[in-house]
Amino acid sequence: MKKLALTALLTTLLATPALAEEKPGEHFEGEPSGTLAEAVANFSRYNQELADLLAKDELTMPDVGEIHVLTYTLENALGKISEEIEEMAEVLEEVHLGSETGNVERVRSNGEIYLESARILIP
Template sequence: MKHLLCAALCTGLLATPILAEEKPGTHFEGEPSDSLAEAVANFSKYNQELADLLAKDELTRREIGEIHILTYSLENALEKIEEDVEEMAEVLEEVHLGSETSNVERVRSNGEIYLESARTLIP
């Protein structure tokens, strides 16, 4: 019994620095991505932070904890990007359908909406 108690205590102490910024029973929210532009900026920022950490020869528990936390922000960014890309696909389909029927107004109006979002993703 003493061995089990000791093992549980040691495990808890070892895990503490990893999730130091998280309160027990809660999850870190991550940086929000309320717009496509914000999502792309966060995606770029946190991918670079992840790359910098992964470039190290060895990762400490603290660095693993940092990776754990930054993945929340990356997940938020990806979720927003995914939502907006789905909307872009729908608008692009309107451009496509407009082009099939030579509907210039449908092509122009939807094409501009599509390009505005697309240029946020890839300038």
């Protein structure tokens, strides 16, 4: 009986279109996030898709397959957001150091660069 259940489960997984496209040893790449704006858009869109799927009373194997696929795009988005936040922290440190020394130009130029990225995250 366990063997039959396992066979049924594996058959369902293989029949799931999202997973059927994935060949053994291969992974989906997900949608790229080349810029912070793309990353934030993908993060927002795919989080909503994940929330919609998780809100179902019952998750089907096709739902799980869809979640599997969308996590690749979410991982790409988070990676880009993380990378950009690191850069933002470095630029903000330049604003901070400029403010300590009274260097108005350093504060202004780095502050504008910082805010350009920060406004993408929090409009």
